[in-house]
Amino acid sequence: xxxxxxxxxxxxxxxxxGRTLDVEDLSVRYGQALAVDGxxxxxxxxxxxxxxxxxxxxxxxxxxxxxxFVRQAAGRVRVDGAAIDHLPPNQxxxxxxxxxxxxxxxxxxxxxxxxxLRARGFHGPDVQAKVSRFLEIVQLGAFHERLPRQxxxxxxxxxxxxxxxxxxxxxxxxxxxxxxxxxxxxLDMQIxxxxxxxxxxxxxxxxxxxxxxxxxxxxxxxxMNKGNVEQFDTPVAIYDRPQTLFVNGFIGTTNLMNGRVSSxxxxxxxxxxxxxASLNLSAxxxxxxxxxxxxxVRPEQLTLSSVPGPDAWKIVPGLALPIGxxxxxxxxxxxxxxxxxxxxxxxxxxxxARTYCTLAADARPTLFPRST
Amino acid sequence: MLVGxxxxxxxxxxxxxxxxxxxxxxxxxxxxxxxxxxxxGVKTVCATVLIGYPLALxxxxxxxxxxxxxxxxxxxxxxxxxxxRTFAWIVVLGREGVVNTLLMQLGxxxxxxxLLQTELGLVISLTQIEMPxxxxxxxxxxxxxxxxxxxxxxxLGASRWRTLFKVTVPLSMPGLVAGCLxxxxxxxxxxxxxxxxxxxxxxxxxxxxxxxxxxxxxWPFAAVVSLTLLVSVLTVVSxxxxxxxxxxxxxxx
Numbered sequence: 371x372x373x374x375x376x377x378x379x380x381x382x383x384x385x386x387x388g389r390t391l392d393v394e395d396l397s398v399r400y401g402q403a404l405a406v407d408g409x410x411x412x413x414x415x416x417x418x419x420x421x422x423x424x425x426x427x428x429x430x431x432x433x434x435x436x437x438x439f440v441r442q443a444a445g446r447v448r449v450d451g452a453a454i455d456h457l458p459p460n461q462x463x464x465x466x467x468x469x470x471x472x473x474x475x476x477x478x479x480x481x482x483x484x485x486x487l488r489a490r491g492f493h494g495p496d497v498q499a500k501v502s503r504f505l506e507i508v509q510l511g512a513f514h515e516r517l518p519r520q521x522x523x524x525x526x527x528x529x530x531x532x533x534x535x536x537x538x539x540x541x542x543x544x545x546x547x548x549x550x551x552x553x554x555x556x557l558d559m560q561i562x563x564x565x566x567x568x569x570x571x572x573x574x575x576x577x578x579x580x581x582x583x584x585x586x587x588x589x590x591x592x593x594m595n596k597g598n599v600e601q602f603d604t605p606v607a608i609y610d611r612p613q614t615l616f617v618n619g620f621i622g623t624t625n626l627m628n629g630r631v632s633s634x635x636x637x638x639x640x641x642x643x644x645x646x647a648s649l650n651l652s653a654x655x656x657x658x659x660x661x662x663x664x665x666x667v668r669p670e671q672l673t674l675s676s677v678p679g680p681d682a683w684k685i686v687p688g689l690a691l692p693i694g695x696x697x698x699x700x701x702x703x704x705x706x707x708x709x710x711x712x713x714x715x716x717x718x719x720x721x722x723a724r725t726y727c728t729l730a731a732d733a734r735p736t737l738f739p740r741s742t
Numbered sequence: 743m744l745v746g747x748x749x750x751x752x753x754x755x756x757x758x759x760x761x762x763x764x765x766x767x768x769x770x771x772x773x774x775x776x777x778x779x780x781x782x783g784v785k786t787v788c789a790t791v792l793i794g795y796p797l798a799l800x801x802x803x804x805x806x807x808x809x810x811x812x813x814x815x816x817x818x819x820x821x822x823x824x825x826x827r828t829f830a831w832i833v834v835l836g837r838e839g840v841v842n843t844l845l846m847q848l849g850x851x852x853x854x855x856x857l858l859q860t861e862l863g864l865v866i867s868l869t870q871i872e873m874p875x876x877x878x879x880x881x882x883x884x885x886x887x888x889x890x891x892x893x894x895x896x897x898l899g900a901s902r903w904r905t906l907f908k909v910t911v912p913l914s915m916p917g918l919v920a921g922c923l924x925x926x927x928x929x930x931x932x933x934x935x936x937x938x939x940x941x942x943x944x945x946x947x948x949x950x951x952x953x954x955x956x957x958x959x960x961w962p963f964a965a966v967v968s969l970t971l972l973v974s975v976l977t978v979v980s981x982x983x984x985x986x987x988x989x990x991x992x993x994x995x
Contacts, residue, residue: 437893437897438896438897439893439896458896459893459896459897460896460897460898460899460900460901461899462897463899464897465897466893466894466897468890468893468894470888470890472888472890472891472893472894474891474894474895474908474909474913475913476912476913485895485898485900485908486898486899486900489895489898489899489900489901489904490899533894533898534897534898537898537899
């Protein structure tokens with residue numbers, strides 16, 4: 371392995387040298403419990419994929435299997451098509467940044483970054499040059515001789531990033547890397563990581579429970595629940611077209627209303643809301659006439675109106691809270707469901723008159739079958 | 743008191759003077775005893791570390807249930823009196839003891855080894871007797887180490903050995919040094935084990951003190967020997983703890 375040639379940083383002219391990562395039907399067992407239950411993911415070269423889910427959903431376990439710290443009960447992990455399951459962690463060439471950064475506290479910043487290079491048998495000025503270059507990249511050129519405990523959280527994270535990148539890994543894994551940072555710094559670091567990842571063209575997997583983080587950093591998101599991937603799609607698709615109730619509830623805020631399919635035609639279902647209106651919606655496969663359904667609508671896809679109509683239902687307006695440039699209305703329907711409605715604040719009409727709720731023009735509600 | 747008594751010439755403690763110091767420091771036999779005692783400490787420390795450090799590593803990798811069993815086994819020697827433990831070692835190491843019988847039956851040796859009243863036997867038994875003193879501080883420091891550090895090291899391409907010597911050992915130094923100090927101080931002064939297993943042929947400073955004070959009743963000389971023991975142990979201990987502090991301050995609570 372040549373230290374100077376492999377660099378993808380030095381020559382941004384070349385195409386990004388990302389690797390594909392395939393997770394095939396992977397299961398992990400802790401005792402009797404299945405922590406990961408038959409997960410399959412095909413990740414493109416240079417892509418950032420976020421594993422998003424509540425704690426205990428198996429996302430960190432999945433990451434640890436890819437890194438080689440945990441052995442799977444079944445399934446395969448491939449990098450560029452070659453299985454890496456038989457390799458111990460130190461032969462996988464996978465970079466990982468831990469939530470607590472796991473910097474070696476007894477080594478200086480430079481020694482930390484040099485650690486992986488030395489472990490690979492490199493010595494002398496090559497290592498020094500490379501350490502300097504990667505510390506420059508993460509804007510810590512002046513911090514070579516500091517100890518990790520003398521750095522702030524953000525700086526420690528940059529060191530951890532430089533340390534992981536210095537060995538030019540084939541895949542970069544980030545385990546809740548921004549969770550320990552305060553809000554402002556978090557956004558800066560997210561931008562920085564994204565920028566680095568783009569320049570290096572590095573296939574990256576990010577584990578997070580923060581949906582905003584997943585939305586802003588990832589190209590695709592795998593929403594996980596109870597060891598399963600519920601949906602693996604782009605952030606926009608996940609937000610606009612959640613495929614399961616779990617995804618629907620986990621991502622963003624949503625309103626759920628009860629209804630019943632009254633007729634079906636060419637994939638369009640007419641749904642009678644329990645709240646008292648009739649809506650034409652695109653129907654998912656496997657829904658029959660008369661089936662009870664849940665209609666999920668994002669708060670910003672509802673509007674208030676003063677005009678009654680077949681597709682408007684009556685509401686009792688509640689509180690209105692200004693949040694930033696938006697106004698959040700709370701309302702209650704005739705069947706007792708409480709709704710959240712978000713509108714731009716410039717709406718001038720008085721709320722007292724607007725006692726009907728209807729779908730906004732661009733609304734894309736989702737139908738889910740409901741068990742009664 | 744001890745210092746005062748040491749500056750008397752006669753065993754009745756009537757004539758002040760440096761006579762006992764001169765007698766002790768002028769005798770080459772004294773130096774041999776000092777060196778023997780310190781070497782006994784060093785050998786015991788080496789043996790406990792060689793056996794104890796891998797044990798601590800095993801403990802760290804064990805499942806929580808196994809850890810409970812192990813910690814019980816580790817602490818158990820502390821619950822028994824030193825006298826009991828020492829006599830148990832006489833049974834084990836004696837001419838017809840467990841070790842000799844086993845080795846003879848396996849055909850490894852043709853006649854019993856002399857283990858009692860030798861330094862080897864003494865180091866073996868002290869190693870077991872002092873083991874908890876090494877393991878307890880070592881394990882308490884090591885179990886506070888962040889497990890991610892070992893994973894991080896492996897992910898960066900380091901082998902198990904490299905991780906052990908570059909990450910685990912340096913970071914466990916404070917516990918290791920504390921354990922070594924305890925083992926050293928307590929094995930150099932372990933009068934009971936030294937006399938019962940070492941016998942009277944192996945003379946260490948504690949035995950000398952006992953002889954002079956309770957057999958010969960030369961208290962000033964005994965005081966001189968005690969002070970020598972105190973000073974030599976303190977010297978080694980402070981040197982070690984200085985080294986420990988230099989390599990130590992990196993572990994976060």
